[in-house]
Amino acid sequence: MCYAQFIENLFYKGGGSLEKPTIADVAKYAGVSITTVSRVINNNYPVKEETRQKVEEAINALNFKPNYLARSLIGKSTHTIGVVVPSITNLFFPVVVKGIEKVCSQKTFSLFLCDTDGKEESERTQIQNLLEKQVDGILVIDPRYENIENGFYEECAKKIPLVLINGYHRGVRCNFVLNDQEMGTLQAMEYLIKLGHRDIAFLRAKNSYSYDIKEQVYYETLKKHQIPIRKENILVIENGNGLETVELAIQVVQKRLEQEEPPTAIFACNDWMGVGVMQAAKRLGISIPEDLSVIGYDNIVISEISEPKLTTVDQNMYALGKTSARLLLDIIKHPGHGFQKIILDTNLMIRESCTSPKK
Amino acid sequence: MCYAQFIENLFYKGGGSLEKPTIADVAKYAGVSITTVSRVINNNYPVKEETRQKVEEAINALNFKPNYLARSLIGKSTHTIGVVVPSITNLFFPVVVKGIEKVCSQKTFSLFLCDTDGKEESERTQIQNLLEKQVDGILVIDPRYENIENGFYEECAKKIPLVLINGYHRGVRCNFVLNDQEMGTLQAMEYLIKLGHRDIAFLRAKNSYSYDIKEQVYYETLKKHQIPIRKENILVIENGNGLETVELAIQVVQKRLEQEEPPTAIFACNDWMGVGVMQAAKRLGISIPEDLSVIGYDNIVISEISEPKLTTVDQNMYALGKTSARLLLDIIKHPGHGFQKIILDTNLMIRESCTSPKK
DNA sequence: TTGAAAGCGCTAACAT
DNA sequence: ATGTTAGCGCTTTCAA
Numbered sequence: 001m002c003y004a005q006f007i008e009n010l011f012y013k014g015g016g017s018l019e020k021p022t023i024a025d026v027a028k029y030a031g032v033s034i035t036t037v038s039r040v041i042n043n044n045y046p047v048k049e050e051t052r053q054k055v056e057e058a059i060n061a062l063n064f065k066p067n068y069l070a071r072s073l074i075g076k077s078t079h080t081i082g083v084v085v086p087s088i089t090n091l092f093f094p095v096v097v098k099g100i101e102k103v104c105s106q107k108t109f110s111l112f113l114c115d116t117d118g119k120e121e122s123e124r125t126q127i128q129n130l131l132e133k134q135v136d137g138i139l140v141i142d143p144r145y146e147n148i149e150n151g152f153y154e155e156c157a158k159k160i161p162l163v164l165i166n167g168y169h170r171g172v173r174c175n176f177v178l179n180d181q182e183m184g185t186l187q188a189m190e191y192l193i194k195l196g197h198r199d200i201a202f203l204r205a206k207n208s209y210s211y212d213i214k215e216q217v218y219y220e221t222l223k224k225h226q227i228p229i230r231k232e233n234i235l236v237i238e239n240g241n242g243l244e245t246v247e248l249a250i251q252v253v254q255k256r257l258e259q260e261e262p263p264t265a266i267f268a269c270n271d272w273m274g275v276g277v278m279q280a281a282k283r284l285g286i287s288i289p290e291d292l293s294v295i296g297y298d299n300i301v302i303s304e305i306s307e308p309k310l311t312t313v314d315q316n317m318y319a320l321g322k323t324s325a326r327l328l329l330d331i332i333k334h335p336g337h338g339f340q341k342i343i344l345d346t347n348l349m350i351r352e353s354c355t356s357p358k359k
Numbered sequence: 360m361c362y363a364q365f366i367e368n369l370f371y372k373g374g375g376s377l378e379k380p381t382i383a384d385v386a387k388y389a390g391v392s393i394t395t396v397s398r399v400i401n402n403n404y405p406v407k408e409e410t411r412q413k414v415e416e417a418i419n420a421l422n423f424k425p426n427y428l429a430r431s432l433i434g435k436s437t438h439t440i441g442v443v444v445p446s447i448t449n450l451f452f453p454v455v456v457k458g459i460e461k462v463c464s465q466k467t468f469s470l471f472l473c474d475t476d477g478k479e480e481s482e483r484t485q486i487q488n489l490l491e492k493q494v495d496g497i498l499v500i501d502p503r504y505e506n507i508e509n510g511f512y513e514e515c516a517k518k519i520p521l522v523l524i525n526g527y528h529r530g531v532r533c534n535f536v537l538n539d540q541e542m543g544t545l546q547a548m549e550y551l552i553k554l555g556h557r558d559i560a561f562l563r564a565k566n567s568y569s570y571d572i573k574e575q576v577y578y579e580t581l582k583k584h585q586i587p588i589r590k591e592n593i594l595v596i597e598n599g600n601g602l603e604t605v606e607l608a609i610q611v612v613q614k615r616l617e618q619e620e621p622p623t624a625i626f627a628c629n630d631w632m633g634v635g636v637m638q639a640a641k642r643l644g645i646s647i648p649e650d651l652s653v654i655g656y657d658n659i660v661i662s663e664i665s666e667p668k669l670t671t672v673d674q675n676m677y678a679l680g681k682t683s684a685r686l687l688l689d690i691i692k693h694p695g696h697g698f699q700k701i702i703l704d705t706n707l708m709i710r711e712s713c714t715s716p717k718k
Numbered sequence: 719t720t721g722a723a724a725g726c727g728c729t730a731a732c733a734t
Numbered sequence: 735a736t737g738t739t740a741g742c743g744c745t746t747t748c749a750a
Contacts (some may be wrong), residue, residue: 033720
């Protein structure tokens with residue numbers, strides 16, 4: 001059949017080739033004009049039934065597929081969006097991307113994937129590339145704070161539909177979709193306090209707006225419950241994302257647990273750190289949750305397979321992706337409605353790593 | 360602000376415009392012909408230094424960016440490839456994708472990401488889409504066996520540079536990049552045997568070519584060492600990939616371990632299952648590796664954060680991605696060199712979950 | 719209901 | 735060294 005088709009092609013192209021057939025080939029084969037072929041493809045103008053048949057036959061015979069490039073060039077749209085992530089291997093982002101993909105493929109949009117390795121400059125050049133490739137819109141997951149603050153994204157947003165996911169700076173005129181980190185942290189803290197904990201450590205990494213927010217809420221919640229804040233309960237590690245995080249967390253937590261008056265619970269700013277806490281405890285023969293409660297954040301897959309299973313805050317990454325994609329496609333379709341900031345709920349995932357402290 | 364932009368548009372149209380500038384605008388601004396502008400952009404023909412300056416000024420002044428669509432339409436290439444994955448959330452694939460991304464971005468190729476949810480038909484339609492979008496080549500990670508066997512990919516390979524990653528069928532004319540699963544399994548089995556194990560269970564899921572291969576090697580290795588095969592040591596679960604796998608593995612392994620003469624070691628066909636084995640052991644108070652050795656396969660991130668750390672077979676996903684991408688780009692650049700089958704080495708990652716059996 | 723022709727933004731012969 | 739012109743494959747007026 002492919003051979004037959006090959007021959008057919010040879011025959012037709014009068015000299016022949018395996019080249020992709022164009023709309024002109026179809027027109028010739030069907031004995032109609034190019035315009036008519038276009039009409040049956042797009043089904044946007046009346047065409048006599050008989051003609052349509054002929055054209056459709058030709059299309060099948062030649063196995064014609066319209067060239068998107070040419071279509072797009074005329075100006076409507078490329079039906080393509082760009083998705084920029086700091087690192088696709090991050091365990092966190094693939095779920096968001098999947099949500100985006102789901103919505104896009106439903107609406108027959110394609111998706112350019114760009115990985116920046118978390119570099120501020122790479123983020124900018126990737127966006128430039130996307131612009132040149134004429135994408136209809138751009139989604140940025142965890143944009144670098146600097147690029148939001150320095151006006152880069154505000155500038156972008158003027159040129160092209162743009163949605164920033166999980167990054168924010170007050171006053172920047174841009175579309176945002178965010179998780180409610182204040183709420184998530186509050187849920188976690190209130191839960192621990194309700195269990196009876198009054199000595200809760202806070203484990204974070206350096207330099208992240210996200211951890212700053214959480215630390216803020218940590219203080220506020222303690223204050224609200226008139227629980228004194230102890231400086232030695234603020235545990236800080238260098239790097240918050242990746243394998244080394246676990247090891248770093250183990251070190252710092254182990255040290256803290258060996259001091260006098262160790263905390264009865266630890267709030268970890270993400271699940272990697274949460275796992276680190278568990279392993280530190282294990283090494284010291286401290287059992288979780290009996291002797292120490294741990295709560296994580298993010299609900300990435302590792303929290304579900306740890307032993308015991310880690311209680312954590314779910315950010316519903318999948319919904320985050322879907323919501324953002326929907327917003328973007330909506331903006332593409334109906335431009336110029338001003339900017340939106342959508343804040344998504346978080347959910348406390350109560351599993352096995354927390355309980356009331358021993359008296 | 361959107362209003363402001365609206366106004367700005369109104370104002371500008373007909374004198375200048377906020378519309379993207381085209382090469383013609385640049386030419387007019389610089390007082391040269393379109394061709395000359397094209398020449399300085401592409402830097403492929405001699406242009407007087409003075410003229411070049413003028414043009415570059417114009418380009419900057421107008422903030423001109425060439426339109427890739429138009430460029431591509433002329434026929435060279437879109438500088439874009441398609442990457443098809445069963446599921447980007449799979450923990451396995453993001454690393455491969457990252458490797459691909461790395462190579463592509465280095466060569467200024469963009470990458471369309473397509474997620475098929477592992478569906479045979481979706482795989483085909485996604486590929487159709489990619490073809491219509493005029494990608495220069497396609498990479499498929501873990502292609503469905505059916506689509507390889509039924510000739511679909513062989514057909515594709517005639518139309519476009521195509522590389523299949525981690526899927527194979529003898530006799531199919533196509534490019535393949537594979538991990539050496541026979542070798543990996545062999546390494547794992549020999550390791551266990553060398554440690555002194557003679558009662559090794561094999562844990563797999565149903566319906567996968569990959570598990571079939573491994574089972575085959577399992578038998579052969581035992582036979583080679585004259586170790587009798589025990590039927591009750593073949594453990595099969597329903598689903599091999601995802602969270603539920605851990606639970607399923609726990610069930611079946613727990614059951615086996617409670618029988619008489621339990622194995623002293625278990626070969627798990629992937630790391631999810633490996634984790635399941637560990638947790639089953641934990642529930643039964645069997646300690647790893649003292650009472651039971653476990654070996655996994657894949658070396659996904661969870662194997663590194665389990666307690667104890669899981670010994671496993673590394674498939675070097677990242678290299679897999681990079682190699683495949685390089686091969687594809689190479690084929691795109693120099694077409695028609697026949698097909699290749701590249702087989703990558705595996706590495707035994709000896710960590711903490713295996714030791715010699717107690718006498 | 720159909721076709722001719724202009725043009726999307728760019729490149730590449732072919733002149734000059 | 736630079737400009738003129740003819741397309742790339744398609745959509746879309748405008749005419750018939």
